Amino acid sequence: MTVAVRSFAKINLGLYIGRVRADGFHDLRTVYQTIALHDVIRVSVGRGSGIEILCEDPRVPLDSSNTCYRMAERVVDEFGAKGKITVEIEKRLPVQGGLGAASSNAVATMIGLERALKKSLTGATRLRIAAEVGSDLPLFLIGGTVLGMGRGEEVYPLPNLAATPMVVVMPEVGVSTPGAFAEWDALREQAQAAELRSAGQSRAAVPTQNRELTHLGASDRLLEVGRVLSSWLCDSPNTGAPAKGGSRAGSLLLDLVRTGIENDFEKVVFPQYPELRDIKRALERAGARYASLSGSGSALYGLFRTRPEAVKAEAQLRKQGVKAVATSTLTRHEFRRKSLVASR
16 A cells, blocks of 8 residues: 655744754744645555655765665654565655655655554654654644744644745755855854954963853854744734734735845855845845845745745746746645645
């Protein structure tokens, strides 16, 4: 029996990077939002043993480094199941695109295996396994609008944002997330060194314990980020009825601009890939009320007030040789209805 599961993508509505933690990861604050673009994962259990990954995209690893492989290992161990596990990945989303494709694929593998084996994991077990496999996997067990904290694996469902028209641009270039984090650390170290020089100090003159306490100014920065996100998320047009004379989606766009929600990765990715900065500007010129890099990129998106505006922008960008797709954000209800109900 083969079980097929839609593996939906995500975007980041703001992404703020804090200090490096003891485990080597960075503290993060972000709002994840699932969107209607997706891959398809097909899972089957047959005679024999082992795990086989199939994918026609040559950029997708077929060995144990694949997140679907690692997920299948953990689920099989949890159930004590036997048989040969085959996971076929039908790629529609970009590799290293910042849309969470690999993470979403892994969660779809988990759901598909549960259906194929006719067994169920508890909610807590699903979240634990997902967090073990990767930082942004747990969000795909919730869907819709999700607050991400910690290294991204601490997830909290937020009041759903209404389905919002959007255009996603998927450049051919791939951006390495570890590389982007390394560039961010280097940028922050340079900024800190400049601050020390302007104060007439040297890094060596700062006691080690104080160096740790003030490293990158991260703690204060994330506190401020918390206030910014709270200002946006708690504003009545986003959590209640639409503002008089305007749509809830329109209020979201205005709030994003007003509160200055941004993606820190743009500060290091755009200098390395100036064509991505150009695409963001092209989205804005095409009428996007808000445009941003998703994750560490390379995908970018623009949010629009209406579906016709998004479709028109898609056509304009395609004429410029840009791979653009008009789609929409996906509420939690629609995410679960369309992806977590597997088809045989």
